[in-house]
Amino acid sequence: MIADLLLGIAICSLFASLIPACYLDYRYRRIPVPTWKFAALVGIPCSFLSFLIRLLTGTVPVESIPVLIGLALGAVVVAFVLGHLEIFGGADSIAIIIVVLTMFYFPVTNSMFLFAFVNNTVVVCLLIFGLILLKNLGERNYRDLTWRQAVLMLTGTKIPFSHFTTYHGIVLETITEEDGVVTRRFVDVMKNLRVDRDRFTTAIAASDEAERYQQAGTVWVMYILPFIIPITIGLAITLGTGDVVQILLHR
DSSP: OHHHHHHHHHHHHHHHHHHHHHHHHHHHSOOOGGGGHHIIIIIHHHHHHHHHHHHHHTSSOGGGHHHHHHHHHHHHHHHHHHHHTTSSOHHHHHHHHHHHHHHTTOOBTTBOHHHHHHHHHHHHHHHHHHHHHHHHHHHTGGGGOOGGGTTHHHHEEEEEGGGTTTOOEEEOEEEEEETTEEEEEEOOGGGOSSOOGGGBHHHHHTSTTHHHHHHHOEEEEEEOOOTHHHHHHHHHHHHHTOOHHHHHHTO
């Protein structure tokens, strides 16, 4: 009973940090460190106490402890390294680390928490990419792309310059003007995994190039996914339903 109560407090504390983080990530793509105080200062300690009680009462099998702790520490290291390499955002890495440290022993039917959490988060991301694809198909944006650029149908879209200050993305076209003629050229962002921040929509809107992009009309932009949102939805699905992938595979 006490272990369940502590785990419930930990889960509530986790979402008390994740929900504001979702809004901040969507609106600003910046999440201040104090946003994680509930999860870090309340959630993790309560979860750790709950785990100890379950361990002492035999609810958590002793033989499973090395696997649970090993997977959790491995996930923490991977999330930290990916964040350090800027493959993940720093806030994304923090969110994953906090979720894993809080919920690593949570029982999930037909799976382990870490695998279920990762599977569900990936499914949510795929659904988001699917919605972007449908938008591009509906607007027939594929007419601008070569076959090598086809991946942009899943990760990018065309937006007007008026959205540059509110839409968070990487501008994929360079716009030049000569003798009143506007020309465009796609930027090969795949040459460097580290994003050039000068190519962000907000940076272009505040630069000397703004007028040219305004004249160009709609411009291709690669969407910067607010990854905290799929993480939060994936966690909610894991806690409420379990591993969606395993459920679908065993139907």
